[in-house]
Each structure stands twice: as structure tokens, then as C-alpha cells.
Amino acid sequence: MPSFRIRDFHADDVEGILHLWEEMRASPAEPVYGLSEVLASCQEDHAVVAVHDEVVIGAAVGRAAHAQGWIVFLSTTEAWQQQGVGRALLAALERQMAPHGLSKLSALLPDTAMRVDAFVDQGFEIKKNLRYFERQIPVQRKELDTLAELGGRVLPRGLWDEIGGMQREKELLERRLVMPLAKPDLADSFGVVPPRAVMLFGPPGTGKTTFARAIASRLEWSFIEVFPSRLAVDPKGLAGALRETFLKIADLEHAVVFIDEVEEIAAQRSGEPPSPLQGVTNELLKIIPAFRDQPDRLLVCATNFIRALDSAFLRHGRFDYVIPIGLPDEAARRSIWERYIPEAAAGSIDLESLVRRTDGFSPADIEFAARKASQGALEKAFYRSGADDGATGPVTEDYLEAVAATRATVSQDVGNEFLQDIELLARL
Incomplete structure (x- = not known):
């Protein structure tokens, strides 16, 4: 049986990784991680390669985050499959990542992947009833x-x-x-x-x-x-x-x-x-x-x-x-009021009265009135009755008083000009 050896990834192994990548893409089991992610992990995280006569015949790439490790890429050329290369790559990669104190090492494979022996032989368990979710982050690190x-x-x-x-x-x-x-x-x-x-x-x-x-x-x-x-x-x-x-x-x-x-x-x-x-x-x-x-x-x-x-x-x-x-229309005014009325007081407030009374108010006007009502109710509770008299927050009358004392930003003339x-x- 021809021999192979496992060693750490070198910068000049990129061409071999590319060859393995293209070979995998041509197979039914398309890679889960993108080529840019694989190459980045080769250079910044953990990677080992299998070589025969100094030619790369396989590679395993991993990434560690806290106590969790992930297999980003595992591939062996078709001629060397079923010869223990994958198992040896996984074992070498796990040894390289061990100093990080990993408690779990995981691998994600496409459902078309046929050869999983290397993972099973290395002690990986197949988890059932799992779904893979992926989300593209719109803002890249280089833009930050x-x-x-x-x-x-x-x-x-x-x-x-x-x-x-x-x-x-x-x-x-x-x-x-x-x-x-x-x-x-x-x-x-x-x-x-x-x-x-x-x-x-x-x-x-x-x-x-x-x-x-x-x-x-x-x-x-x-x-x-x-x-x-x-x-x-x-x-x-x-x-x-x-x-x-x-x-x-x-x-x-x-x-x-x-x-x-x-x-x-x-x-x-x-x-x-x-x-x-x-x-x-x-x-x-x-x-x-x-x-x-x-x-x-x-x-x-x-x-x-x-x-x-x-x-x-x-x-x-x-x-x-x-x-x-x-x-804001009626629904919008209701939503704005709900945002500013404290949860503890919400059930006792006549919200519809506030919505009607603030027709013509801007969102900023409603916010001002709501905050004015809360401040006024706090002062009443503390200075007139004492802080511990059981008051739970503003009441409808507090809000109606604040609304009456608030002048709408948008006058009738401004409203007509807008139309x-x-x-x-x-x-x-």
C-alpha cells in the first residue's frame, strides 16, 4: 500500500487545497463552507494536510471558538479514499486543536455526503433531528x-x-x-x-x-x-x-x-x-x-x-x-402611546381617549405629553402622598392634563401648506 504522511498546512499548500475543493464541488457532496472561509481558516486557524511524494492528497481544516470546535473542510482525493487518510487527518487536526480546551468538536456535512466512515471511526456521532440554519451577515468585517x-x-x-x-x-x-x-x-x-x-x-x-x-x-x-x-x-x-x-x-x-x-x-x-x-x-x-x-x-x-x-x-x-x-394616523397614535405608558399602569389607562385627544399631534408631541404625565404623576405620589402610599403609576387624568398643556407642533396653517x-x- 502506498504510504502517506500528515503534516501541518504550509502556505504553498494552497494550490493543493484548491484542487481538493474543485474535486469536491464536482461531486454530489458540495462543500458546506465557502472557499474563502476555508482558505482563511487554513491561514488563521487550524489545518493539516496529507501528502504523498510531496503532493497534497487530503486536507482537514478546523476552527475553534471558546470550547466549541468545527470541522470546516475535510477532503481526500478520489484515488486515496477508503485508505484511512480521512481518519488520520481528523486525528491530527484534533491533536492540533486540543490545546484550546475544546469540549466538543462538530462537523456539518451536506445530506448528499456518502462517505462518513472517517468521522464515525474517529468517534463522531451522527445527531438526528437537527436542522441547519444559515444567515448571511450583510456588513462585512472589512467595512467596520x-x-x-x-x-x-x-x-x-x-x-x-x-x-x-x-x-x-x-x-x-x-x-x-x-x-x-x-x-x-x-x-x-x-x-x-x-x-x-x-x-x-x-x-x-x-x-x-x-x-x-x-x-x-x-x-x-x-x-x-x-x-x-x-x-x-x-x-x-x-x-x-x-x-x-x-x-x-x-x-x-x-x-x-x-x-x-x-x-x-x-x-x-x-x-x-x-x-x-x-x-x-x-x-x-x-x-x-x-x-x-x-x-x-x-x-x-x-x-x-x-x-x-x-x-x-x-x-x-x-x-x-x-x-x-x-x-400619525389613529393606529400610529395608539402605538406611540402604548410605547410610553408604563406596563404597570397600562391596564387602567383609557387609551382611546388619549388617541382621540391627540389628533393633530406629532410623534414628538405625544412623547412629550407622555413623559410630562409620568413626571407629574411621580411628583404627586412623592411630594403630596409620600413615596410609599401604594401608587403604581400615572392614571388617565394625568395624561389628559399633560395633553391639554401640550401645544401641537404642527399648526393648522402648516398642515394646510403640507397638503x-x-x-x-x-x-x-
Whole structure:
């Protein structure tokens, strides 16, 4: 019987690993782990190879995390199968990983794998009734430094579902933005070009920022908020800092970029001589077309005063959609109140009265009233009755008093202007 020997992986064994990888891919048992993961573990974790006449005929690659070890790759050339190579590779790999104090070593095989003798012979047990779940992490490790430098972050899943009510707005954003961006191949088959930029407009405090974050959460893309006021103090000036920021954003694979109160840097250009901000507006008008040429990213701008924007800013070709975000509907107001009413008091609160009485309130108005009610109830309990009198939290009357003392942010005139803006400027 021809002899073979087992040794640690060397950098010049990569070609042999590639050959084993391709051979496995050609068989019914396609590898579970990607080639990049296997090669990375060869260089950074644990790997052994079997050689005959200095030719790689087999390899085993493993990875350890705390007390758990995983077999990332095990393969033997067809000519050397059934000759104990796999068993010897597993034994050598286990010895190499032993100093990590592993309590368990696991292997995941495709259901088409026919040869499992090496695992059984080495003491592995086949676990029944198990399912394999896999999730692709959208933001890669190499992007995290750039993301941190930009002050961006990966938002938690579920923000989209936390927006109660506002069904019309949510459905519009889902259909126009999220679906084409999340399924670009499907969109392409229908001739749909995924959107690259969208403008959200509406009165102050209506949740435009919340929607921008929810879109990023729904797509599972990085979220970067650009603050013109912070860029303004950069030695390169606001225009130069804005340009540099978007150059860094181009290094990310997927990103939702958000600029709130964009009217600050894209106001109507007028006057002689030109104001200092005209150069910033010009720079932004140049940045948007370049940004639109990059796939897998979305620019979301928001404004409280859409009439103040430069006319060139909203032209077709820069923003795919101009979407109004208005005051919360009844379902949304109910959801917002539920968020701020303490759990211990929730059962005794007349929620429907609060929903009715806050028609015309923005989410920020409701939050203010809810916090005011909680603070007022706490002060009553502590200073008038004593802290231990059995009070469990605010009551309906506390909330109604706070609502009566809260002035709505959006006046009737502002509300009417918003409706006019929808007729004149919305692009859905």
C-alpha cells in the first residue's frame, strides 16, 4: 500500500487545497463552507494536510471558538479514499486543536455526503433531528473600520415592525424602495431600476428620521447619518468635507445615507454676490449623480420646508421619489402611546381617549405629553402622598392634563401648506 504522511498546512499548500475543493464541488457532496472561509481558516486557524511524494492528497481544516470546535473542510482525493487518510487527518487536526480546551468538536456535512466512515471511526456521532440554519451577515468585517470612521452603524432588526400605524406610508416605502433594493434581480427582470435617492418631506416631528432608520433596518444595510453642522467645522470647509464623506461611503458594500434638514445645504440659490452656501449646494448637486451610479446604496434626504429647496435639487434624475410623511394616523397614535405608558399602569389607562385627544399631534408631541404625565404623576405620589402610599403609576387624568398643556407642533396653517406641497411636489 502506498504510504502517506500528515503534516501541518504550509502556505504553498494552497494550490493543493484548491484542487481538493474543485474535486469536491464536482461531486454530489458540495462543500458546506465557502472557499474563502476555508482558505482563511487554513491561514488563521487550524489545518493539516496529507501528502504523498510531496503532493497534497487530503486536507482537514478546523476552527475553534471558546470550547466549541468545527470541522470546516475535510477532503481526500478520489484515488486515496477508503485508505484511512480521512481518519488520520481528523486525528491530527484534533491533536492540533486540543490545546484550546475544546469540549466538543462538530462537523456539518451536506445530506448528499456518502462517505462518513472517517468521522464515525474517529468517534463522531451522527445527531438526528437537527436542522441547519444559515444567515448571511450583510456588513462585512472589512467595512467596520470605514463605518466607524463615518459615525455609521448597523441598526437592529425589527425597527420597521416597531412603526405602528402609518400603513399608507409604510406600504408605499415597502413597494417603491425596499422591495426593489432587497430583490434587485427580480426588479431587473421586470425592467425596474432600483431607486438610488428619495426625498421625505413633511412637518417637523412627524417621524422622517424614524422611517429612514427603519428602511436601513429593513434592508439590513449600514446606516450613515450625515450632519452638515459637524462637517462645517472641518478645515476643508463644508463642501470639501461633504465630498470626502461621500468618497468614503463609496467603500461600503451596502449603505443607507441619511441627511436630515437638507434645506440647510440645498436652499434656493439666489442673490449677488453668491452666498457661501451656494458652493455647498453646487457640490451636493454634483455628488448625487455620482452616488446614483453606485449599486446597493440609497440616499434619503428629509426636509421640513420643501419649498425652501433649490429648484434644481428636486429635478427628475436626482430623486426617484418625493414622499410626504404626515402626522400619525389613529393606529400610529395608539402605538406611540402604548410605547410610553408604563406596563404597570397600562391596564387602567383609557387609551382611546388619549388617541382621540391627540389628533393633530406629532410623534414628538405625544412623547412629550407622555413623559410630562409620568413626571407629574411621580411628583404627586412623592411630594403630596409620600413615596410609599401604594401608587403604581400615572392614571388617565394625568395624561389628559399633560395633553391639554401640550401645544401641537404642527399648526393648522402648516398642515394646510403640507397638503398643498403634496399636490404640487410629491412624486410617488
